[in-house]
Amino acid sequence: MPANATPSHARRRALQQLAALAAGGVGLGLAACSREDAQAPGKAAAGGAPAVIRQAGDKVRFKYPDNPSFDLVYLADQLGYFDGSNTRPDYIGKVAAPQIIPLVGTGEIDFGSRMVPLVISAFASGADIQVVAAGGETLEAAPHMKYFVRKDSGIRQPKDLEGKTIGFNSFGACAEFVTKTFLRQKGVDVSKINFVVIPDDQAEQTLATGNTDLAIIHAPYSGRADHAPNLVRLWSDYDLDRGLGGMAPYSAHGKFIREHPEAVRDVVTALAKAANWVNANPEDARKLVSQRIKLDLQYVDRYAYVKDLVITEPPIQYYIDVLEREGKLARGKVAAHQIYTNAFNPYASGGAAPAKA
Structure with missing residues (x-):
């Protein structure tokens, strides 16, 4: 270690070297930016606001929650x-899970990761929000x-849950709608179940x-619950719907998208690299988390992530149908x-280097 290197700096360099080595085998490619790629379609682009022209070296900081979770932004x-780009996260402190999408919708935070039905409901209510990367x-x-x-x-069968209390985040x-869909398919009267909100880190206790x-x-x-001696796992969401309802994508506020398109591209690129790194190195990712x-x-x-974080329609349509x-x-x-x-995903069209927006 050089004499002037701090332990945290050395640790960071080591992590970067580890990521570079691991990513080398993942086969990430960069895609060209077409005219259609120059702006986000749909509601987030509706304002027609011009992109902010930034001088070289200016940093764009996007507001993001600082929550104790498995999250690609932190990784x-x-x-x-984010090194080599002009974009950096600005962590604003812990944000309760139910508040993330409402705050993205109002621009109090610029990006957030929560389930698709929350984004659909916010969009339908007039929020300026759009999904920019799969999860x-x-x-x-x-x-x-x-x-x-x-x-x-x-409790061992779905019908046993009538008259009982279910805790979810x-x-x-997803926890509400995937569960209710499954239980109804099994003949359960969900009106006889009491649903209460419990944060994930408190749910086991x-x-x-x-x-x-x-x-x-x-x-x-x-x-942690899997290791608890007095608990037993009944199902996972894979058992319920083979994971169709399990994509937790990354959404951005429309104004941020319009004003900082290159920053959105930086964020989505960094997240896609991190996602592919996690898929290739699940144990190393668990250690960091x-x-x-x-x-x-x-x-x-x-965690496992959609390859390259390219969004497909079936997980979106699934929740439109459910809602x-x-x-x-x-x-x-x-x-x-x-x-x-x-x-804004440079990997979405298959392999060439992206053009500057």
Whole structure:
């Protein structure tokens, strides 16, 4: 180590070297920017506001929550994937999960990662928001969320949940709609179930103490419940719908998209690199997350991500259909193509270096 290098600087350089070596085998390519790519389609581009012209070297800082979670923004930052760009995260402190999309919709924060139905509902209500990158991919070995009960609860079948209390991290997201869809398919009267909001990092303890009867817990905290001797896992979202409802994408505020298109491209590029790195190095990713959230490594569940974070329509349409069926969205009010754009993803069109916006 050079004499003037600090331990944190050395650690950062080591992480960057690790990421560079790992990413070398992932085969990331860069895609050309077409005229259509120059702006985000749909609502986020509707204002027609000109892009902000920045001098070389100016830094654009995007406001982002600083939450204890498995999140690509933190990993991309830690691995140095924002280096070489003019864009950096500005962490504004912890933000409760149910508030993330509403705050992105108003511009209080510039980016946020939450489930598709929340974005659809916000968009339908007039929020200036659009999905700009795909997120997690549910695999059998890496579910988005898991369902736990106490071993002595007697709950083993969906019908057993009538009259019981289910804890999940927020209304209006995957835990509510994927679960209700599954339970109705199994003949359960969901009106006889009490649903309450419990943060993921508290869900295991709340279940163990008898305050809930079933806990739906997202990674990385679901791993701790898997190791709890008095709990048993019933299902994962992979068991319920093979992961169709498990994509937690990254959304951005429309004004930020219009004013800082190159910064959006920087963010999406960094997130895609980090996502592919996590897929190629799941154990190294778990170690970094363990350090961040101060959770013993054996309890940290892994994540998997959509390759290159390229958005496809089926996970969007899935939730449009669910929201319409639940009476939360007027039929035909929102089309899937309005909710998302791949215009800022340099990997979306297959391989060449991106042009400057």
